[in-house]
Amino acid sequence: MKKTLTALTLVLAGPAFAEGELNLYNWGNYTSPEMITKFEEETGIKVTVTDYDSNDTAMAKIKAGGHGFDIVVPSGTYVPIFIQEGLLMESNPNQMENFKHMDPQWVDVEFDPGRKYSVPWQWGTVGVTVNTSVYGGDINTAAMVFDPPEELKGKINVVPEMNDVMGMAIHFAGGEQCTEDRDTLMKVRDILAKAKTNWLSMDYGNIEKFAANDLSAGINWNGASMRARDKNPDIAFGYPQEGYPVWMDNAAILADATNVEEAKTFLNFIMDPENAAMLSSFARYANGIKGSEEFMPDDMKTAPEIVVPEELKGAAYIAKTCSPAAIKLYTALWTELLK
Incomplete structure (x- = not known):
C-alpha cells in the first residue's frame, strides 16, 4: 500500500462561550480522536491534525515556512535541533497548572532540561516485530532484520526513521x-x-500489514506492534539483546505559531492524567504523566510490548541527540540506504 500523508480535520461544534482554532502537526495514526473530541468540547477550540511520517519530514516542512502549524511532536533526539534552529517557542510548560502531574523522571531530560519548551506526548521502545506463525525461534535480536532467517526474507519492513x-x-x-x-x-x-x-519495504504504516500477514518481521515501535497484535495474535515484539533505544515524543509550540494561547491550552490539557491516558489507550504507548495508569486499559499493564523482560532491560539505552559530526556521517549512510 502506497504511503500517503493525510490531513485529518476533526470539527465539532464547541461551546458558545469559547472560540479558536489549533493546528497540530503530528505523526500519522498517533493522535487519539477521542481526546481531540474531548478537548474541542471542553474548550470550543477546533483542532486540525496533519500527519507526517518522520522527524526529518516534519523539520523540513517547518523550516520551509508558511506551514500554518501551531504544535509539533518531535522525538527527544530532535528537540535540541528544533531549539537550536529557532523553531520552538519557549512556552514554559513547567509553569502550567497540570505540570504537577508530570513524572519527575521526565522533567530534567537532557533534550529539554526543566521543560521550558515541551511536554511528554508518549514514550516507548524500538524493537522488532515478528509473526511467530512464520518464525518460531528467538526474536530478541536485531538479526530478525539485519541477518534474517530464510522464512522472513522478502517480508520485512523497516520504519523510515534514521536515528532508530x-x-x-x-x-x-x-x-x-x-x-x-x-x-x-x-x-x-x-x-x-x-x-x-x-x-520488502521501508514504510511507516505497517500495523494493518502485520495484521493481514503481509509482513512477517521488521524494525518497529512497541505501541505499533501491540496494535498489530490486537488484530493478529501471532504478532510478537522482540527486544534486541544487542541494544535497543528508549525514546520520547514531545509536544511543543512552534516559534511562528499563530494560535499561541490555544496551543498553551492544549499542552496543559494533555498533562492531565485522564487526557494523557486517552493518548496511550489509542496509540498503546506510555505517556510520562503520573496517575494516568488508572484510566488506561488493563491489558497495557501486562502487555509484553510495554513490560520489558527483566533479562533484557540492560540492553536498553536512552536515545539521545548525537553530535553534528555523527549526524552528518549517519545521514550519508542513510541517504545511501534509501537509494
Missing part, C-alpha cells in the same frame, strides 16, 4: 550510540546494504 534504524544497526555491529568510529560505521554500511536486499 542507525542506532540499532550500530549496536548490532558492536558499536555504541552516536559513535563516529569509521571502522564501525563502515561495518554498519555493509550490514545495511546486505540486509536491504531482504527487505
Whole structure:
C-alpha cells in the first residue's frame, strides 16, 4: 500500500462561550480522536491534525515556512535541533497548572532540561516485530532484520526513521550510540546494504500489514506492534539483546505559531492524567504523566510490548541527540540506504 500523508480535520461544534482554532502537526495514526473530541468540547477550540511520517519530514516542512502549524511532536533526539534552529517557542510548560502531574523522571531530560519548551506526548521502545506463525525461534535480536532467517526474507519492513534504524544497526555491529568510529560505521554500511536486499519495504504504516500477514518481521515501535497484535495474535515484539533505544515524543509550540494561547491550552490539557491516558489507550504507548495508569486499559499493564523482560532491560539505552559530526556521517549512510 502506497504511503500517503493525510490531513485529518476533526470539527465539532464547541461551546458558545469559547472560540479558536489549533493546528497540530503530528505523526500519522498517533493522535487519539477521542481526546481531540474531548478537548474541542471542553474548550470550543477546533483542532486540525496533519500527519507526517518522520522527524526529518516534519523539520523540513517547518523550516520551509508558511506551514500554518501551531504544535509539533518531535522525538527527544530532535528537540535540541528544533531549539537550536529557532523553531520552538519557549512556552514554559513547567509553569502550567497540570505540570504537577508530570513524572519527575521526565522533567530534567537532557533534550529539554526543566521543560521550558515541551511536554511528554508518549514514550516507548524500538524493537522488532515478528509473526511467530512464520518464525518460531528467538526474536530478541536485531538479526530478525539485519541477518534474517530464510522464512522472513522478502517480508520485512523497516520504519523510515534514521536515528532508530542507525542506532540499532550500530549496536548490532558492536558499536555504541552516536559513535563516529569509521571502522564501525563502515561495518554498519555493509550490514545495511546486505540486509536491504531482504527487505520488502521501508514504510511507516505497517500495523494493518502485520495484521493481514503481509509482513512477517521488521524494525518497529512497541505501541505499533501491540496494535498489530490486537488484530493478529501471532504478532510478537522482540527486544534486541544487542541494544535497543528508549525514546520520547514531545509536544511543543512552534516559534511562528499563530494560535499561541490555544496551543498553551492544549499542552496543559494533555498533562492531565485522564487526557494523557486517552493518548496511550489509542496509540498503546506510555505517556510520562503520573496517575494516568488508572484510566488506561488493563491489558497495557501486562502487555509484553510495554513490560520489558527483566533479562533484557540492560540492553536498553536512552536515545539521545548525537553530535553534528555523527549526524552528518549517519545521514550519508542513510541517504545511501534509501537509494
